Amino acid sequence: MAGGAATGASVTTDTYAEARTWLLLPAWAVLGFFVLAPVGMMLVYSFLTKEFRGGVIWEFSLAAYDQFFFDRGLFGDEAPKIEWTYINIFWRSIWQAGLATVMSLLIGFPTAYFIATRPEKVRPIWVFLITIPYWVNLLIRTVSMKFLLRDNGPLNEFLMSVGVVSEPIHIINTNFAVQLGLFYSYLPFMVLPVYASVERYNFTLSEAAADLYASKWTTLRRVLLPTVKPGVIAGCILVFVPSLGSFLAPDLLGGAKNFMIGSLIEEQFKGSAGNWPFGAAAAMILLSMVLVILMVFARQQAKSGKEAG
Amino acid sequence: MAEARQIAIDVRDAVKRYGDFTALKRISLSIHDNEFFTLLGPSGCGKTTLLRMIAGFEDVTEGGIFLYGKEIEDLPPNRRPVNTVFQNYALFPHMTVLENVMFPLEMLGKGREARARAGEMLELVQLSQFANRKPNQLSGGQQQRVALARALAPQPKVLLLDEPLSALDLKLRKAMQIELKHIQRETGITFIFVTHDQEEALTMSDRIAVMSAGELQQLGTPGEIYEYPRNMFVADFIGETNLLEVSVDAFAEGRAVCHLGGGHEMKVDAVEGIGVGSKVHLSVRPERLFLTDEKIDPDALHATVLENVFVGTNIMTIVDLDDGPNFTIRAANSDRGNARVFPEGSPVFVNGDRGAARLLVD
Amino acid sequence: MASNTDVRNYPGFVGITILCLVILYAPLIVVTVYSFNASASITVWEGVSLRWYADVFTGPDSEKFKTAAVNSFSIAIMAATTATVIATCAATAMVRGGRFRGRTLSFGLISLPLMVPEIVTAVATLIFFNAIGFTRGYTTILAAHIAFCIPFAYLPIAARMQGIEGTYEQAAQDLYATKVQAFRYVLLPLMGPGIISGFLLAFIISLDDFIITNFVKGAGVETLPTAIFGSVKQGIKPNIMAISTMLLGVSVVMVTISYFVSKKDNTQ
Numbered sequence: 001m002a003g004g005a006a007t008g009a010s011v012t013t014d015t016y017a018e019a020r021t022w023l024l025l026p027a028w029a030v031l032g033f034f035v036l037a038p039v040g041m042m043l044v045y046s047f048l049t050k051e052f053r054g055g056v057i058w059e060f061s062l063a064a065y066d067q068f069f070f071d072r073g074l075f076g077d078e079a080p081k082i083e084w085t086y087i088n089i090f091w092r093s094i095w096q097a098g099l100a101t102v103m104s105l106l107i108g109f110p111t112a113y114f115i116a117t118r119p120e121k122v123r124p125i126w127v128f129l130i131t132i133p134y135w136v137n138l139l140i141r142t143v144s145m146k147f148l149l150r151d152n153g154p155l156n157e158f159l160m161s162v163g164v165v166s167e168p169i170h171i172i173n174t175n176f177a178v179q180l181g182l183f184y185s186y187l188p189f190m191v192l193p194v195y196a197s198v199e200r201y202n203f204t205l206s207e208a209a210a211d212l213y214a215s216k217w218t219t220l221r222r223v224l225l226p227t228v229k230p231g232v233i234a235g236c237i238l239v240f241v242p243s244l245g246s247f248l249a250p251d252l253l254g255g256a257k258n259f260m261i262g263s264l265i266e267e268q269f270k271g272s273a274g275n276w277p278f279g280a281a282a283a284m285i286l287l288s289m290v291l292v293i294l295m296v297f298a299r300q301q302a303k304s305g306k307e308a309g
Numbered sequence: 310m311a312e313a314r315q316i317a318i319d320v321r322d323a324v325k326r327y328g329d330f331t332a333l334k335r336i337s338l339s340i341h342d343n344e345f346f347t348l349l350g351p352s353g354c355g356k357t358t359l360l361r362m363i364a365g366f367e368d369v370t371e372g373g374i375f376l377y378g379k380e381i382e383d384l385p386p387n388r389r390p391v392n393t394v395f396q397n398y399a400l401f402p403h404m405t406v407l408e409n410v411m412f413p414l415e416m417l418g419k420g421r422e423a424r425a426r427a428g429e430m431l432e433l434v435q436l437s438q439f440a441n442r443k444p445n446q447l448s449g450g451q452q453q454r455v456a457l458a459r460a461l462a463p464q465p466k467v468l469l470l471d472e473p474l475s476a477l478d479l480k481l482r483k484a485m486q487i488e489l490k491h492i493q494r495e496t497g498i499t500f501i502f503v504t505h506d507q508e509e510a511l512t513m514s515d516r517i518a519v520m521s522a523g524e525l526q527q528l529g530t531p532g533e534i535y536e537y538p539r540n541m542f543v544a545d546f547i548g549e550t551n552l553l554e555v556s557v558d559a560f561a562e563g564r565a566v567c568h569l570g571g572g573h574e575m576k577v578d579a580v581e582g583i584g585v586g587s588k589v590h591l592s593v594r595p596e597r598l599f600l601t602d603e604k605i606d607p608d609a610l611h612a613t614v615l616e617n618v619f620v621g622t623n624i625m626t627i628v629d630l631d632d633g634p635n636f637t638i639r640a641a642n643s644d645r646g647n648a649r650v651f652p653e654g655s656p657v658f659v660n661g662d663r664g665a666a667r668l669l670v671d
Numbered sequence: 672m673a674s675n676t677d678v679r680n681y682p683g684f685v686g687i688t689i690l691c692l693v694i695l696y697a698p699l700i701v702v703t704v705y706s707f708n709a710s711a712s713i714t715v716w717e718g719v720s721l722r723w724y725a726d727v728f729t730g731p732d733s734e735k736f737k738t739a740a741v742n743s744f745s746i747a748i749m750a751a752t753t754a755t756v757i758a759t760c761a762a763t764a765m766v767r768g769g770r771f772r773g774r775t776l777s778f779g780l781i782s783l784p785l786m787v788p789e790i791v792t793a794v795a796t797l798i799f800f801n802a803i804g805f806t807r808g809y810t811t812i813l814a815a816h817i818a819f820c821i822p823f824a825y826l827p828i829a830a831r832m833q834g835i836e837g838t839y840e841q842a843a844q845d846l847y848a849t850k851v852q853a854f855r856y857v858l859l860p861l862m863g864p865g866i867i868s869g870f871l872l873a874f875i876i877s878l879d880d881f882i883i884t885n886f887v888k889g890a891g892v893e894t895l896p897t898a899i900f901g902s903v904k905q906g907i908k909p910n911i912m913a914i915s916t917m918l919l920g921v922s923v924v925m926v927t928i929s930y931f932v933s934k935k936d937n938t939q
Contacts, residue, residue, distance in 0.1 A: 013766075013767055013769070013837030013840070013841075014767070014768060014769025014770075015767045015837060015840045015841070015844075015850065015853070016763050016764065016767040016768050016850065016854070017767075017768050017769040017771070019763075019764070019768075019850075020763075020764035020768030020769075020771060021764075022760075023760040023761060023763050023764035023768070024760070024761055024764045024765075024768075024777055026756075026757040026760055026761070027757050027758070027760065027761035027777070027780070027781055027821060027825075028777070028780065030757060030817055030818050030821065031780050031781065031783060031784070031818055031821060032780065033818075034796065034799075034814055034815060034817070034818035035780075035783050035784055035787070035792065035795075035796075035818050035819070036780065036783065037799060038792070038795035038796045038798060038799035039787065039791070039792075039795045041795065041798050041799045041802050042791070042794060042795040042798050042799075044802075045798050045802070055801065107687060107690065107691050107694070108691070110681070110683070110684040110687035110688060110691075111684075111687060111688040111691040113681065113684055114684045114685060114687070114688040115688070117679040117680070124930075124934065128926075128930050129692060130691075130692075130695070131926065132922075132923060132926055133695040133696065133699065135872075135875050135879075135922045135923075135925070135926040136699060136879075136918075136919050136922045136923070137878070137879040137881075137896060137915075137918055137919070137922060138879060138881065139879070139881045139896045139899060139900055139903075140699075140702070140899070140915040140918060140919055141698060141699070143702070143899070143903050143907060143911070143915060144698035144699055144701065144702040144915070145698045146903075146907065147698070147701065147702055147705070147713070147907050147912070148697060148698045148701050148702075150714075152714050153714075154701045154705075184694060184695070184698070187691070187694070187695060188695075191691070203678065203679055206678040206679065207678050209678075210678050216678070216681060219678065220681065241786075241788065242788065242789070244788065245788030245789065245790045245791060246790075247789075247790050247882055248881065248882070252903065261790075262790045262882075265790055265791075265794055266790065269794065269797060269886065276798070279794060280794065280798060283790065283791045283794045283795070286788060286790070286791060287787060287788065287791045290786070290787070290788055290791075291786070294786055364845055365844075365845075366841055366845075385844065385849075385850075386841070386844040386845050387844045387845070387846075387847045387848055387849055387850075387852075387853075388847075391845075392845055392846065393841075393842070393845045395838050395841075395842055397836070397838060399836070399838040399839055399841070399842035400842075401839060401842070401843070401857055401861075402861065403860045403861055403863075412843070412846055412848075412856075413846035413847050416843075416846060416847035416848045416852060417847050459846065460845075460846075463846065463847065
């Protein structure tokens, strides 16, 4: 029986322990060479000097980070002031991604809850319905959104025909369009983890709360939400993180005024106007932000995991 | 009779450690050829670990395991002529019943005779008509028989059974106990059976090894183990018993006079290692005691009936030795009218034949 | 009545769920419908026609789309196949390799492409190919796709393997199968659904990728998403809607297959 605890009962066994190094080698090699090494190289590039026609000169320089944070005037000889242009772009990205996350939560939580309370047999079908759009090409989805939201597109036509508005509402190329696009892109990421945790939720707790005179909404707030919090946080991260670095939604739906980090980075590598070290630095800053968020999240999950058991 | 028989499995000073935890503390035992041998003990006692070491799924930290005199330590499971019936059966869900039974034969390169042999095995377990079903289309009892047929198909030298009946309901389990015993006789293969169910062990086994906390507590036939438990653990684990802490007051005619408390005394066959004043444990099986309303035997103990519990085939009576400990007495409910039931509160005398009680030294 | 006694039921959640589905599907349905529009203008509806589908195959842009489609599908097939093989090996080591040092690190490395924002991976890959002097083109797209497809193939395969009890392989070994035979005849068939799901998901991910491809493709090589993006930059044309609808169809079919394959649980 003691042996059972070490081998039989657990799904992780050591049948192929001798071969594990060889089995992992291809994954290590491919991911190390094509993901890890490139990120390292990007870090190096962010400390190099820019070449005017794209690319870099192999000379150490802090210019990229300096340009990101400080304004030294047109000729670079003035006293450094804080450069707000890029910080503002980052700030706008955080804001947009945050609003998209809130929208996803407002729509996604009730949806996930509703699905999790369906009979067990039909739940997979609901989940399937929610996941299909995620697997459709993000570009196509964003283009579809653009098509739907145009001033004389189907949405406005519909709204005018039912008499909700008298003239087309202007959505495209606004901040709201970007939020809507991000929300639409990553909504399934909110629904799935929330669904997973609500499904595990023991509804006897809700019954106990009701028995102890809590109203439904109090039960939701005081009992259900605290219990499924890890799922909600996971959903928020899964929406927020990709939204932050998103390129397609702001590019196609937002227009030039509603620039986000993704577009800023992309621009640095297009044509001769680009600045590779600056782009690499901006990407490094974005990556650092994301990693910090993920680390805080991982620590929190570990903590709540410990509390749970 | 056992002397003449060959030894199938010889476990010599086997130790198993997982890091700091010792699952088996130097176990030695020999299992005879053609024997139905049971490893019995509560969960965590190391019986499954020992079985898995014989099967080759766990390595032996110290000591060795010999199969017909040959050390098998270095053989991987697939090179050991030993097969296992797993607790959850582990029938391959993507193969039919027949394919499952043919699997070991194919692996041994006996593909040509596999179908015929598998068919025979399915006949042995009376499942021929289910040959083309998938395991999940069978009941628990049928799956169990397929697992048995599959493990027997390659004619192993030893068959290991890891609590194979634990998932079955009581009636089916009883039927399977008899069938397993029958199949063991018919095939002549050595069976090593692991269970935590003492009744199952007593019913089926030729010999039983009682284990606890990684140690062998007692090895013997069901009768020996039941009648002569070597220590407190075995006495308590096997069957029901009245287990009392007593002190030895004196010796008379090779018997120890034990003080039970409240001025009650009982004469019990003396065992080695006790003297006057020793605190020892005394074990009396409830069915070895009987009640009378008059003191016929001078050694009978006077008591008061506390409670009668009707348990179908038996009547259990709990009595309180006046100022002393309680005893449970079991009387067969067989001869209607003769089995006397003493009402609660009535004074009675507790009698036992010589040898009913045993002293245990730990 | 039920809503009063059932603590699970929150009024209004049904409505939000329906709204959620409408939001998710409306754009896709609208584009699908308009792809059958007979009109040359995307705003006016002139009745049902397959005109724009014909245009995709025979119109002035048909050569461009055909080349892009061949690139997209050939890369997706190769990337998904390679990623699935690599992921199956990795999953076997992670799930059936016991506990070992570097296991957490390996898992981190495998899920790295899921954690790093796509735009960062894109930039990093571009810089890397530039630094080692690789000419960007078909091969660089393929390499990048294999890398980011690995976690998508890995997750369903590892999840599946975790659901398969270790006793099956132990039983196989007990019944005289070598470890390789136990893998080939028992573990692999049981993992089938997970492997198929993993492959299909990796395939879709590769087929869908725009950002990374856009960075590493170099001049002249286009996949369907980059070709569509290029077109859309000049305004949405009806033929783009037709091609989008077809691609959408491919994704839906693949996900549906994956769904039904994974539902077919052969371990019980």
